Amino acid sequence: MHEIRNFVLVISLIAGVVWSIVAWFVLGQGTFLRDPQRIASVVVVVVCAAWLVYALRIQDKLPDHLKEVLGGIYYEADGLSFMPIVRANGDQAELSLYYQNRFENLAEAIVHLRPPEDSFVFRPGLRDIHIAFTAGGGEFGVIHQPIAVPRHLQGQVIDVQLAAASYYPHSHGARWRRAAGMPCGTLLVDWGGAAFKTGVHEGSGEIELISPVTLHLSMPEGVRSEANERDMWTQQQISAGPRSRTPSSASC
Secondary structure, eight states: OOHHHHHHHHHHHHHHHHHHHHHHHTSOTTOTTHHHHHHHHHHHHHHHHHHHHIIIIISOSSOOHHHHHHOSOOEEETTEEEEEEEEEETTEEEEEEEEEEOBSSOEEEEEEEEOOSSSOBSSTTOOEEEEEEEEOTTOEEEEEEEEBOOGGGTTOEEEEEEEEEEEOTTOOOSBOOOOOOEEOBEEOOOTTSSOOOOEEEEEOTTSOEESOEEEEEEOOSSOOOSOOTTOOOEEEEEEOOTTOOSOOEEEO
16 A cells, blocks of 8 residues: 555645645745746646555555566456466475455355366366356455376366356445456355355255356376365455455455
8 A cells, every 4th residue: 555655745735735826926026036936836736646546546546466476367256356276385285376456345255167078077976167256345355176187197187167247245345456257157155045154065966057258277296196085265455455464364
């Protein structure tokens, strides 16, 4: 946040206005450097006013951490930006979902992945991955889910269907980041039904994905090929929003 800079700009703008009034309406003919003072005071007012408009109305209030970590390509679900990737953590492959809340209020989100039938798994015998989580205002974080990659798919690129939805129980609030991700498919969610349960759950293949996008995921090599039910998901808050306290992590 840039509170100190904005405070200095406000003070400078007030000083510039006062200086301009004195230079134009108080200083008399023949006053030393009267005309240069008139010009300089107007320049100060214009520059400070333009800078304030940019700072308060245009400039992002928070940095785009998602772009810094993954580049400018990521997806969006009505204010919640995200991008799933697969990486190797030692001999364990992980599905990592990076996310970023562009608004000031808490968001509830669901990201649904539907890989091919012969693909990576996160539980023995299960296919679709249904990731439900909350993201505080302005929060940037990541969810890690260990997965198993069959030997014949390691080093390959697979196509995964992706859809997502988000819900802001208390409205979006102020926008802290302008850059939105690419649109992706969505799914019907009864947000007002049962209590929102976070976690990485089995996703039924019968869930209708509305206009899903196809995500190309590269599978790492030299990782485990069998799923373990004890491999649990973890959520890490990498950067908190201004209203949050300290970065935290959760697991189940």
